[in-house]
Amino acid sequence: MAYRVLLMDDEPAICEITGILLKKLGYDPTITMTGEETLNIYNQALLDGVPYDVIILDLTVPGGMGGREVIQQIREHDKEVKVLVSSGDLSDPAIISFTDYGFSGVLAKPYNKAALDQAIKSVLS
Incomplete structure (x- = not known):
């Protein structure tokens, strides 16, 4: 079974490209563009008993x-x-001290397929 990944990014091109990369890497992606949409989909997945394994959130x-x-x-x-x-923005406090903000890891932009896979695997292991 593929890991379920929820990606939130406000840039359509990033959503499209990252969705393709996630599928190529064997993940089952859901793409959102707003925080509200992300929370609605996340909460519905919990209610349905199919929670996401990894969530990727655009900081801004x-x-x-x-x-x-x-x-x-x-x-x-x-x-x-x-x-x-x-x-x-790798100088943002939420990036530098990501655990203080509740995050499990950082995915620096711009990223490629290998960096995306590495970031996901690092938080899953």
């Missing part, structure tokens, strides 16, 4: 709920789920 969503806000709500329900924070 202009004009919307980004990774910082989403992780806080997810951690209220699930302390164990593996959550990667994704950003191109």
Whole structure:
């Protein structure tokens, strides 16, 4: 059975490319573009008894709920789920001290297929 991955990113190109990469790597991806949509899908998966194995959250969503806000709500329900924070701003405190913000690991942008796979495997192991 493939690991289920929930990806939130506000950039359509990143969503499309990362979705393809995740499938090629053997994962079962769900793609969202807003924090609200991510939380709705995450909560529905919990209710359905098919939780996600890994969640990848874009740190910053202009004009919307980004990774910082989403992780806080997810951690209220699930302390164990593996959550990667994704950003191109490697100087952000949520990247430097990711565990302080509730994240399990970092996926630095831009990333390629190998970096994506490595980041997911590192939090699953």
